[in-house]
Amino acid sequence: MLFSFRKKKDDFSYLPSSDKSLSDLAQDRFDIPSLSHTLSGKLFLREELPLKSHQLETLQQEQFIQTIPSITTNPNHCRRCGNTQTSLFGEIPCARCNSTHIYCRNCIEMGRVLQCEELYYWTGPKPTYSIPNEICAWEGKLTGAQQLAADRICQTIDQAKEELLCWAVCGAGKTEMLFPAITKAIIAGKRICLATPRADVVRELFPRFQQAFPHITITALYGGAEKRDAPSQLTLATTHQLIRFADAFDVMIIDEIDAFPYHADPLLPYVTKRAATKQAAFIYLTATPRKELKLRSDNGKLPTVFVPIRYHGQPLPEPQFIISLNLKNTLENYGLPKTFWNWYHNRTQANRQLLIFVPTVDHSNQLSQTLQKQLPGQNIAAVHADDSEREEKIQQFRNKQLFILFSTTILERGVTFPSVDVVVLDAGHDVFDQAALVQIAGRAGRSADDPTGDVIFIHDGKTNAMIDAKRMISQMNQKARKL
Amino acid sequence: MECVWCNKKIYPNVTWSTFLYPEKLAPLCHSCQGELRWIERADCIDCGRQYKDGAKKESNRCQDCNRRRETSQQFLTKNRSVFQYNEQLQPMITKWKYRGDYCLIEAFRAPVQEGFKTYFSDLNADTIAVPIPLSPQRLQERAFNQAEAIAQLLPLPTCELLKRVHGEKQSKRSRKERLEASNPFQLFKSTNKPVLLIDDIYTTGTTLQQAAEILIQSGCPEVSSYTLAR
Structure with a gap:
């Protein structure tokens, strides 16, 4: 669970301490600053x-690199990813040590951890960074509400823990809102990590950060585009990539903390916590905090x-519930309910594109075909997680080449x-929990040119998730009115 | 129990008969198992190739094997494989072999044993199984030999007769490069018993033919081969 951080299980005392100073021998033979950049943390x-x-041997003698056992037993515990399941x-008859022992299957995609191996950890000097004169090149202006939050974030990163x-x-x-705090942390020589459960968020943020911080090397770590280079002062990473880190970052910012799989996988909070230093400040960003956090x-x-207010100052569009009693039947036959058509023909702004969320991949594919037959003049497509053309379709929708996207x-986010x-x-379906519905509703009215939009939940019986989602949105709008 | 591939829980069927005589649980869940395709017919009696459905079958040997016979490069009596190398199997073998997830052998255990019974029922009684070796460097890297893991599933004595010289991975070479490559194997021990070579994947057959060539030249009476996939 998210805030089991301080429980006994999250004991990182197995990490060797690092108070070793430079000896002449090591300084002569190694480029210690560069090594510490690559290896530290x-x-x-x-x-x-x-x-x-032979290099490793010398560094180990100097205690610049220390080892810890990779897997401890009784109960089994992978020291790299924290797996205890x-x-x-798995058991492997290992040809390296000629004995049968266990290995971790949980983090095997990041290189197999065998029980007969050790993990290597840098305990030499910490890296230092050269700090450019001009750091943040972003020239926009924060709104009042944003500025307030930015100030609080700045205060937080100054304080330990x-x-x-x-x-x-x-x-x-x-x-x-993060830019002022990140600028401040960079000047203070701190190492910053912006972690998020979703790789596409990293992909989207990376170019924006490169533009905002043109003189800072930024590392982006996510599965698929795995770069082996040293983590720089500012690292963007999926929480999954933090499996390799320990005691590295002075500021840990977790974006979309409520997104899948962070809340579902207890190992991700574990490695995120370990990746930060003991004195680190934690910033959690979300629009829909889950129970524990809330x-x-x-x-x-x-x-x-x-x-509580969007950058353009307009309130969030609140969802309308429309009941459709034979919804399940209609959807099973891959048809669209009458209530949908009633709404569709009476839309106030018929030129707005339409984003339709459905519970399953099957519905997404079938319903898009049905609708295409009924609206032959429109460009309609469907996307799902394993769709190889997902990126292209999203881009086409953005370019308005598609009118309706299933x-x-x-x-959702x-x-x-x-x-x-x-x-x-079918907003009452199990896949649409409160967070999902709030996020989905948050897709409408994003631009300052068209700050409103219809949000329609078609259902055959209200669920708690729907009611809670609506309540969360109207509470935020109330808060915004008080500003 | 969890599926060895997708790690989802597998729940046993409970009926009166399974209640009295519990079923042995399969290592793969229903949906993962379903995507694995057996090779159902050996359209080429030499290499065990199965043509795509509807393809015309001109003789009972494929072009590759005919060519090998003409140039007397055919050293294998026959090859048989268990699975079609399809989109489900490919990531499984990759994870097993390259990522080194040894446990996935469990998913192959029963099919390999069953396939052995079907294809090699007429095997000579003193046949020995010879897994295709890895070079010492590669073995260090992977910590296990995937061919040996398969060989150990079979009811045959396993013997190391060959050594492999370190070189480029076969899977990184093109078809042409593979067919032309020099023999990476050396004889370690000779035998006068018939041999069943074991490997994970049969692609062009070059590796197996090269290993067979060396064994035949050193006095082995007969060499066949058995692989997990092709």
Whole structure:
């Protein structure tokens, strides 16, 4: 669970301490500053270390590199990813050590951890960074609400072990609010990590950060585009990539903290916590905090700053519930309910594009075909998670080459289209939880030119998730009116 | 129990008969198992190739094998493989072999044993299984030999007769490069018993033919081969 951080399980005392100073011997033979940039703050397998065996030997004698056992037993525990699930440890008759022992199957995609191996950890001097004169090149101006949040974030990163929840509505302009704090942390020589559960968020943020911080080397880490180079002062990473890190970052910002799979996989909070230094400040960004986070915030245990208003100052579109009693039947026959057509023909702004969310991949594909037959003049497509043309279709929708796009929950967050109406078919389905529905509603009215949009939940019986989602949105709008 | 591939829970069917005599649980869940395709017919009696459905079958040997026979490069009596190398199997073998997820052998255990019974029922009684070796460097890297893992599933004595010289991975070479490559194997021990070579994938057959050539030249009476996929 998210805030099991301080439980006994999250004991990182196995990490060797690092108070070794430079000896003459090592200084002569190695480029220590460059090595510390490459190696500091990470747990390495032997084959990942860019060192020859005699080099490694010297560095180990100097205690610049220390080792820890990779897997401890009784109970089994992978020291790299934190896995303790029995079914995710396998047995292997190992040809390296000629004995049968266990290995971790959980983090095997990042290189196999064998029990007979050790993990290598840099305990030499910490890296230092050269700090350019001009850091942030972003010239926009923050709105009042954004500035307030930005100030709180700045205060938080100054203090050791501080946490801050930044609860900002969809379209509040979260990224820009981070720029002042990141600038400040860079000047202070701190190492910053912006982690998020979703790779597409990293892909989207990377170019924006490169533009905002043109003189800073930024590392982007996500599966698929794995770069082996040293983590720089500013790292953007999926939370999954943090499996390799330990005691590395002074500021840990977690964007979309409520997104899948972070809340579903207890190992991700574990590695995220370990990747930060003991004194690190944590910033959590989200529009839809989950139960644990919300509870701590409501109880006053987690400092919270709200950004209840979008950057363009207009309130969030509130969802309308439309009941359609024979919805399940209609959808099973891959038809669209009458209520949908009633709404469709009476839309106030018929030129807005239409984003339709459906519960399953099957519905997405079939319904798009049905609708295409009924509206032969329009360009209609469907996307889902395993769609190889997903990126292209999203781009086409953005370019207005497509008029209607069917989607499963994959487009619930992280994508911005300027002017759309949003429909959820069968909003009562299990896949649409409160967070998903709030995020989906947050796709409408994103641009300052068209700051409103219809959000329609078609259902055959209200669920708690729907009611809670609507309540969360109207609460935010109330907060915004008080500003 | 969890599926060895997708790690989802597998729930046993509960009926009166399974209640009394519990079923042995399969290592793969229903949906992962379903995507694996057996090779159902050996359209080429030499290499065991199965043509795509509807393809015309002109003789009972494929072009490759005919060519090999004409140039007396055919050293294998026959090859048989268990699975079609399709979109489900390919990532499984990759993870097993290159990522080194040894446990995935469990998914192949029963099919390999069953296939062995079907294809090699007429095998000479003193046949020995010879897994295609890895070079010492590669073995260090992977910590296990995938061919040996398959060989150990079979009811045959396993013997190391060959050594491999370190070189480029076969899977990184093109078809032409593979067919022309020099023999990477050396004889380690000779035998006068018939041999069943074991490997994970049969692609062009070059590796297996090269290994067979060396064994035949050193006095082995007969060499066949058995692979997990092709």
